[in-house]
Amino acid sequence: MTLTQRVKQNGIGWLLPALVIVGWEAASRVGVMPANVLPAPSAVAEAFWRLTLSGELIQNIGVSTLRALAGFAVGGSIGFALGLANGLSALSRGLTDTTLQMIRNIPHLALIPLVILWFGIDEEAKLFLVALGVFFPIYVNTLLGIQSVDPQLVEMGRVYGMDRRALFLCVILPGALPAIFVGLRYALGIMWLTLIVAETISASSGLGYMAMQAREFLLIDVVVLSILIYALLGKLADSLARLLERLSLGWHPAFQNA
Amino acid sequence: MPAASLAAVRSFVAAPIPTRPAVSVESPRAFAFKGVEKRFGDKVVLDGIDIDVPVGQFVAVIGKSGCGKSTLLRLLAGLDRPTAGSLIFGPEAKAGAGEESRTRFMFQEPRLLPWASVVKNVEVGLTGIAAGAEARRRALAILGEVGLADRADEWPSVLSGGQKQRVALARALIGQPQILALDEPLGALDALTRIEMQQLLERIWLEQKFTAVLVTHDVAEAVALADRVVVISEGRIALDLEVPVARPRWRGSVELARLEGRILDQLFG
Ligand SMILES: Nc1ncnc2c1ncn2[C@@H]1O[C@H](COP(=O)(O)OP(=O)(O)O)[C@@H](O)[C@H]1O
Ligand SMILES: [Mg+2]
Numbered sequence: 001m002t003l004t005q006r007v008k009q010n011g012i013g014w015l016l017p018a019l020v021i022v023g024w025e026a027a028s029r030v031g032v033m034p035a036n037v038l039p040a041p042s043a044v045a046e047a048f049w050r051l052t053l054s055g056e057l058i059q060n061i062g063v064s065t066l067r068a069l070a071g072f073a074v075g076g077s078i079g080f081a082l083g084l085a086n087g088l089s090a091l092s093r094g095l096t097d098t099t100l101q102m103i104r105n106i107p108h109l110a111l112i113p114l115v116i117l118w119f120g121i122d123e124e125a126k127l128f129l130v131a132l133g134v135f136f137p138i139y140v141n142t143l144l145g146i147q148s149v150d151p152q153l154v155e156m157g158r159v160y161g162m163d164r165r166a167l168f169l170c171v172i173l174p175g176a177l178p179a180i181f182v183g184l185r186y187a188l189g190i191m192w193l194t195l196i197v198a199e200t201i202s203a204s205s206g207l208g209y210m211a212m213q214a215r216e217f218l219l220i221d222v223v224v225l226s227i228l229i230y231a232l233l234g235k236l237a238d239s240l241a242r243l244l245e246r247l248s249l250g251w252h253p254a255f256q257n258a
Numbered sequence: 259m260p261a262a263s264l265a266a267v268r269s270f271v272a273a274p275i276p277t278r279p280a281v282s283v284e285s286p287r288a289f290a291f292k293g294v295e296k297r298f299g300d301k302v303v304l305d306g307i308d309i310d311v312p313v314g315q316f317v318a319v320i321g322k323s324g325c326g327k328s329t330l331l332r333l334l335a336g337l338d339r340p341t342a343g344s345l346i347f348g349p350e351a352k353a354g355a356g357e358e359s360r361t362r363f364m365f366q367e368p369r370l371l372p373w374a375s376v377v378k379n380v381e382v383g384l385t386g387i388a389a390g391a392e393a394r395r396r397a398l399a400i401l402g403e404v405g406l407a408d409r410a411d412e413w414p415s416v417l418s419g420g421q422k423q424r425v426a427l428a429r430a431l432i433g434q435p436q437i438l439a440l441d442e443p444l445g446a447l448d449a450l451t452r453i454e455m456q457q458l459l460e461r462i463w464l465e466q467k468f469t470a471v472l473v474t475h476d477v478a479e480a481v482a483l484a485d486r487v488v489v490i491s492e493g494r495i496a497l498d499l500e501v502p503v504a505r506p507r508w509r510g511s512v513e514l515a516r517l518e519g520r521i522l523d524q525l526f527g
Pocket of ligand 2: 327328441
């Protein structure tokens with residue numbers, strides 16, 4: 001695919017959002033959309049500029065991103081490690097899988113009151129919630145990926161004298177990778193969702209906090225700005241995951257000529 | 259058909275097939291089954307198999323579906339153990355699959371790693387033998403032998419069924435096995451590709467002089483390729499037939515047809 005084709009294909013996805021913004025601006029200008037319900041895009045842009053100049057926006061985005069990544073790193077690596085362990089060892093799976101499946105059925109956001117009691121509204125609370133939310137999609141999909149590796153390929157690897165390490169690196173992990181990526185992208189979505197909720201309920205910095213503050217002072221343009229930034233950050237994380245996926249799954253028929 | 263494989267077919271036809279003396283009974287032993295029995299639970303699959311195979315012989319194993327052909331090969335390759343009796347290997351070979359044993363197994367399916375390039379798949383056959391640049395050099399050389407040198411850096415998913423099986427053959431041969439076990443490796447190929455693969459297999463066997471054990475359900479294939487055809491029925495060897503026909507063999511010959519008839523009689527008579 002040439003560069004222009006790629007730009008065209010990606011560009012087409014942005015057509016609809018652009019149209020919505022133009023329509024929205026027009027509606028605000030004409031007065032169909034009262035400013036206290038939804039401010040005009042130009043007002044939101046103004047808020048963006050104001051908060052950028054004051055440094056508030058960058059600081060809050062930084063705080064939220066750091067929280068998201070820290071929670072993701074903790075929950076994701078535990079989930080990945082347990083997924084591997086339970087995929088490779090029947091003993092480990094027997095010991096832990098039932099417990100994990102039970103915990104999985106509790107919506108992690110239902111733990112918010114408990115988490116506030118434990119950690120107050122400090123960083124640990126957000127970290128804990130994000131880590132818990134990210135853990136399960138990564139765990140479940142890593143386990144699924146390993147269990148779905150073609151046993152015929154594993155047998156082939158054994159016949160050709162691969163030791164456990166080679167078998168894992170050359171056969172099992174690459175075979176599980178497509179499922180692991182599904183888990184990764186799902187987990188990124190949960191990561192932002194959890195963070196928004198956690199920051200909205202209890203925080204003293206971050207994007208969610210900024211939105212809640214703005215609500216108290218009736219700065220609706222800032223509220224809308226926060227929501228848009230969440231959308232953009234979510235899209236950015238997903239695009240990064242897709243890029244990574246395309247780079248490492250080049251062999252997969254689904255990613256050829258795509 | 260791509261030009262490369264056309265050229266490969268031509269080279270089979272044109273290349274003089276090396277001659278060599280028929281394997282005699284005095285050749286050293288490659289392996290032997292002594293009263294080998296294999297049961298799964300109560301089900302007796304192999305019930306006293308006795309066979310002695312000299313080094314370099316090409317043995318074809320024929321039998322109805324489910325008669326235990328794959329089980330026999332798996333025992334030979336050390337993927338399974340007999341419930342009674344024993345396997346004896348000649349001085350050069352050891353029991354069991356693995357790096358030193360040099361018994362290689364070619365499956366009915368190509369079983370290529372979809373995430374590794376063609377040449378990397380062939381290098382799997384050198385696990386524990388060679389690595390890095392040396393492995394790549396040898397893999398490219400053997401890919402040339404099976405007529406796929408120009409496809410080395412492609413993904414297996416873009417190859418045809420016959421090409422995938424040629425990659426699998428290259429992977430099996432690159433470690434220079436003493437014994438090559440082939441479990442219906444050509445069964446899923448179309449008739450023309452199959453004949454092409456049979457000729458390739460015969461040529462490489464003549465060059466490398468390994469002991470070949472080919473399980474097949476194609477009687478014509480068995481008599482065209484093998485020095486010896488073994489028919490398995492009800493867990494035992496029902497017929498053990500030499501194929502005393504000089505190579506290169508002509509597929510339409512009366513001699514082969516007569517042998518084919520005898521085997522079919524044994525199977526259905
Ligand atoms: N691991 C196993 N467990 C139980 N039964 C088996 C197993 N492997 C093979 N069998 C049985 O042994 C018989 C012979 O199988 P196989 O050697 O695969 O036959 P063939 O290759 O001649 O078609 C079949 O009836 C099959 O069901
Ligand atoms: Mg079979």
